[in-house]
Ligand SMILES: NC(=O)C1=CN([C@@H]2O[C@H](COP(=O)(O)OP(=O)(O)OC[C@H]3O[C@@H](n4cnc5c(N)ncnc54)[C@H](OP(=O)(O)O)[C@@H]3O)[C@@H](O)[C@H]2O)C=CC1
């Protein structure tokens with residue numbers, strides 16, 4: 221007998237319409253449509269019961285949209301069919317409807333197109349499923365949701381559903397987010413709303429619960445007795461690249477920390493949930509967020525890379541941070557006294573995202589370990605997914621000499637045959653299957669905004685100033701000083717290199 225599946229999903233029947241609103245945009249072309257392509261290629265959504273609609277204000281034909289997307293549909297390794305065959309089966313499933321986001325006519329036409337497709341599939345009016353993906357700026361969520369509710373809900377008497385996927389950042393601060401939640405909450409039940417945070421779809425983020433709660437090894441260690449500090453880091457080696465209009469209004473804290481890094485923090489810090497049911501997991505995440513203490517002014521460094529305001533869409537006097545480091549402190553029995561250092565930056569030296577759990581010094585040290593560095597447990601989310609543990613070992617030679625080394629689980633080497641799915645692929649599949657585990661619940665979102673809103677207001681009013689840093693650097697040097705001040709000890713001279721396959 222095989223292992224019991226962790227998910228108890230039962231396949232549903234009824235034609236599926238996936239509607240990408242904002243189909244002309246950046247996210248749609250780079251992430252949403254490519255994810256749908258890969259789901260289709262792997263048979264998770266099938267030509268005989270799915271149709272995909274793009275909707276936006278831009279005037280385009282079906283073929284214009286298809287041509288625009290073609291270059292973003294990347295070939296996969298080890299596919300049965302050629303890439304051209306996969307693409308030629310996928311693109312005809314896409315239709316484009318143009319219209320405004322706040323007026324009836326566009327949504328009436330959209331509904332007509334969806335209904336015509338549903339009738340063509342099932343003239344007896346069987347169940348139908350409608351998934352609306354809002355790849356749009358949050359400012360247009362309220363009118364779009366109103367239009368969907370008025371004109372585009374699933375109408376089948378035989379059942380089915382209507383679901384709405386909304387992107388981050390959901391609001392700009394606590395009040396605006398709550399207002400948005402209330403507006404959308406008046407139109408849809410919580411069970412119909414999927415607040416997507418694509419970091420929750422990353423392989424190693426999904427692995428966190430398993431690592432923590434399926435391994436006895438970590439249970440006694442995962443607390444303030446043993447852990448000195450935790451760093452959750454996101455770096456990109458490029459700047460805002462034409463997204464200045466969006467980015468300058470939001471900044472790095474709303475773009476990355478309030479959502480992606482905070483979600484990761486929850487999974488690192490939460491208690492064991494009662495079960496793997498989405499509500500049980502989300503209950504535990506909310507408890508962590510509610511235990512976070514107000515951020516102290518002297519435990520924040522924000523920065524802006526030099527040249528950021530050269531972007532024509534960015535005002536010359538912008539104080540918007542493109543970099544932030546801050547310390548979050550969780551006031552509970554497990555984590556009292558352990559700083560969680562969150563760090564995110566654009567235009568940095570390298571691109572990576574990782575969780576670094578640094579352990580305390582060994583008591584009663586007989587090896588003079590201070591100079592060698594501490595034990596660290598590192599979860600490399602990207603690139604080169606890996607989990608490694610930095611250890612002190614005896615150097616293999618005659619003399620007794622210690623050195624830093626590592627126990628290393630590098631995914632590329634260990635899982636050579638496996639293609640790790642893109643985060644969006646996984647999460648869109650979850651929305652089709654109705655699994656909300658990896659989506660943000662309303663109370664979670666509220667607690668997340670409560671943590672950052674006071675600081676965001678200080679930055680917006682220039683009370684907290686962004687420090688300049690050189691593009692391609694580590695960010696302002698004050699950030700490293702802050703991490704050091706709260707207890708992070710950097711190991712000099714040790715660099716983890718992902719093992720190569722040829723070096724076996
Ligand atoms: N791009 C990315 O990598 C990521 C984006 N996101 C989130 O996804 C959402 C969409 O992002 P992205 O695709 O980059 O955004 P875009 O700026 O590309 O906007 C998407 C589409 O929305 C329409 N639009 C843009 N601005 C406005 C406006 N002010 N009023 C009405 N419609 C507008 C445009 O379509 P038209 O004019 O044709 O109607 C545009 O093509 C955002 O919430 C973003 O935070 C999340 C993760 C990553």
Ligand SMILES: O=C1O[C@H](COP(=O)(O)O)[C@@H](O)[C@H](O)[C@H]1O
Nearest residue numbers: 388418456475476480573602643
């Ligand atoms: O949400 C966002 O994420 C991307 C980074 O995503 P990743 O999966 O490549 O790490 C970031 O570039 C963008 O600014 C932000 O909106």
